[in-house]
Amino acid sequence: MTAFTAAGAKAHDDPIIESDPPHRLVYGWKPMYKDLPDERMSRVTFELEPFKDQTRLTVTHDDFDEGSVMFRMISKGWPAVLSSLKSFLETGKGLAPSWDDEAQKRAATGA
Numbered sequence: 001m002t003a004f005t006a007a008g009a010k011a012h013d014d015p016i017i018e019s020d021p022p023h024r025l026v027y028g029w030k031p032m033y034k035d036l037p038d039e040r041m042s043r044v045t046f047e048l049e050p051f052k053d054q055t056r057l058t059v060t061h062d063d064f065d066e067g068s069v070m071f072r073m074i075s076k077g078w079p080a081v082l083s084s085l086k087s088f089l090e091t092g093k094g095l096a097p098s099w100d101d102e103a104q105k106r107a108a109t110g111a
Contacts, residue, residue: 001027014041023048029061031070039070057082 003012010032018026030041043063049056059078064071084095 017043036069039068040065042068042070 001012001014001016002010003014005011012029012031014030015028016025017028018024025046027044028041029044030039033039041063042061045058045060045062047058047060049058059082061074061078080095080098088094
């Protein structure tokens with residue numbers, strides 16, 4: 001699974017570990033930031049399951065080494081992503097990025 005920044009730079013090139021459409025997707029996650037070359041790949045799992053007359057989405061991001069820099073970074077990132085997804089589903093418009101200037105620059109350049 002490949003993702004690109006708004007500027008067109010490759011941000012992720014991650015292997016699909018498991019795919020069970022439309023219920024479960026698991027992939028390895030390793031951003032291509034130049035300042036994190038030793039950060040080991042972690043794992044992201046998306047699970048969709050029926051819940052009453054709705055669908056429950058569970059996102060799990062795990063398999064980090066102790067002291068992982070990426071763990072600290074994503075601990076702020078996923079809540080913002082999921083909040084924006086909720087807004088998009090309810091209104092048709094996602095939230096503006098809430099990252100600080102440094103994080104936005106890193107995401108745009110892959111630095």
